[in-house]
Amino acid sequence: MTELRSKIKLMPVHAFVMIFAALYSFISIFIPMFELFVQYVPFRTYSLFTLLLDPKVSTRIRSGAVNLNFQSFAAWTFVITIVLAVAALTLSLSYPFYYNSRSKRKIGYMAVLVLFAGRGIAHVYTLSKMVSEQMITENNLTPQRLYVAQSFAGNLMMIVLGIGVGACLYGALNLKMNYKIFAYPYLVWIVIFTILPLILILFRAFFKKAAGGGYEFTTAGFAVLFQNKTVTTRFYGMDVTLQEYFSIFLRSLDYALWTTIGCLVLGYPASYILARRSKLKRQSGSRLLMLFVLPMWMNTMLRTYAWRAFFSETGVLNTLMQQWGMIDAPIMFLKNEVIADIVTKLVMTNDFLPFMILPLYSVLVKLDDSLSEAAYDLGATKVQTFLKVIFPLSLPGVISGIQMVFMPSLTFYMIPDILNEGSKTTIGTTVQNFILNESTTYNQAGNVLSLLLLIFVLITMGILRGQDKEAGGGMAL
Structure with a gap:
């Protein structure tokens, strides 16, 4: 136990980021992140787990009833997603046991990276294919009136997976931390939200649109x-x-x-x-x-x-x-x-x-x-x-x-x-x-x-x- 604690203390920051991303990837299976819209109105937000437990959806609209059945779709997408998430989490939590070997560490990072990418692809596929053309036709609706959108939790999961992929890539390439990179987002923020608006104000103070197109100088x-x-x-x-x-x-x-x-x-x-x-x-x-x-x-x-x-x-x-x-x-x-x-x-x-x-x-x-x-x-x-x-x-x-x-x-x-x-x-x-x-x-x-x-x-x-x-x-x- 003491040896394990010492190994955890020696773990680099990007390894903890990888573990956190894997943990959230697994938990997100049970978090509602697929929002079903019927007649432009949000009906309910589903997780893969709730879709598996209760795949049948019924609601009434002005033109009649809407009946959807996600049973077959939810089952196999749930299996694929949970396999990817569990595998990523297992490999991430096993990091203290193989971090001493450079080759094993590199293979572990790359394997988790592939699993993160697969988890993201599975999520996007689920989002795009959950409501099929057959469901739309059977309920006499259009893709604009019956569709699934991603909730905030889904957006957050994709961001976390992206950060996890970056942490895995960082570890696999054995890169050294340069803390100056943490200043770059702030620099980008300053350029976009301070410098560019000031340049725009300066430009608009002296130029206006000309009648024949383009801009002309004016005071x-x-x-x-x-x-x-x-x-x-x-x-x-x-x-x-x-x-x-x-x-x-x-x-x-x-x-x-x-x-x-x-x-x-x-x-x-x-x-x-x-x-x-x-x-x-x-x-x-x-x-x-x-x-x-x-x-x-x-x-x-x-x-x-x-x-x-x-x-x-x-x-x-x-x-x-x-x-x-x-x-x-x-x-x-x-x-x-x-x-x-x-x-x-x-x-x-x-x-x-x-x-x-x-x-x-x-x-x-x-x-x-x-x-x-x-x-x-x-x-x-x-x-x-x-x-x-x-x-x-x-x-x-x-x-x-x-x-x-x-x-x-x-x-x-x-x-x-x-x-x-x-x-x-x-x-x-x-x-x-x-x-x-x-x-x-x-x-x-x-x-x-x-x-x-x-x-x-x-x-x-x-x-x-x-x-x-x-x-x-x-x-x-």
Whole structure:
């Protein structure tokens, strides 16, 4: 038994992957993964085992009854599939007994690979042949009205078998692990979902479809954004006349700045207290951190509507204030321009607070207490120690938190839009309206605005990075 344990400990990762794939291949025989559709409606999801036990299917539709019998088909497909799955699982679990011999190990890997491939082929064949042409004809239906589709469990099984085949091939060829390959999926993800969209935005900002085909260069989008059209808007109780889209940008910047300041003012003390508690009690602050992270599990829209109900005319706040005799009539918090503006910033601060606390806590909890003790020994007060030692060392977390709050809140429009019922236009709303507009020119203006925002964000990031002399620590970007 001890020898077997030592052999298992020496097993490579790809051998465990092979065993897991073989185990799931066997279990999947009993998992429903063939979904029967009758008249475009899913009737029932079957596994090979349930088909074997109950091969007869009967249901009624408008045109009559549908009677199917999978008895003969299910029997032999079940036998073939279970033989392949059991053989793959047996060979995989036997790996510790033959891994010392290179030739046996290679044969074992190749045998399991063939069995995995056979299991996948059997699954695909079952999926394509389960409903025969005879069944369709006898029930007076068409292939579009009577067919079998693969469920999520079936898709997962094919993915697992593919991974198992890769693990077997890896072991058979005796390849050496290069951990850099784990970065390639992330690189592909970045290229597809970040770089390519940015290139597309850049292209659409300067080019549009020409009447005769192809594309032509144009700056019509810039003309829309920078047209000489002014609007009078109110900022902090004052009427200000500004260029239309510049005023929208200033409002979004105002929201983002106050949200960032609010998160920093509330988040730094909270992170400091959590870090101190973790060090003094030698416990992780994860439980208390959960109190800040837990609201993020709820959808942002639902949280915002809850805040809107809280501040509404018949909301909790007005009800309590009336019951305590503080007011005679309900206060229209969200109708008053100044109060609505404050409420919007408070709600945004509440929404983004975890993004400030997490990087701050991760830096503060790692600070060496001996540095503070050395400062005290040299005669520094608690305030001086904080300003000269703790805060400078926590700047990476501060800068990381600012980046994680300021950048998203600049273009965030859901909270202002819901609380102000669309009366306050932000830069995010403007981009959305431009993109959804049927006009090609306004579509282009939306891409131009996105490009300008990207440039502004990059400049801001560069400035923040310049403030972090160590350029590391708690930096998230």
